[in-house]
Amino acid sequence: xxxxxxxxxVFDILASISVVTNIGLIxxxxxxxxxxxxxxxxxxxxxxxxxxxxxxxxxxxxMLVPDQVCILTSEMSVGF
Numbered sequence: 001x002x003x004x005x006x007x008x009x010v011f012d013i014l015a016s017i018s019v020v021t022n023i024g025l026i027x028x029x030x031x032x033x034x035x036x037x038x039x040x041x042x043x044x045x046x047x048x049x050x051x052x053x054x055x056x057x058x059x060x061x062x063m064l065v066p067d068q069v070c071i072l073t074s075e076m077s078v079g080f
Contacts, residue, residue: 019054023047 027043
């Protein structure tokens, strides 16, 4: 039986895939401003750069925000 830890990894992978997909959609379907003047190679480079920035920001948030609330962690260590 799958527990929450397994699903956490699945959702983490799904979030990373959605970042890449959404940035690709924005870069290839947008005809606004600077994006419409870029060549195909520049669009691919833009996707890679923006994707790495967003994934690094997601990783930073994952490191800064605790998985459990402090009071819950202390309650779990004491026991019920």
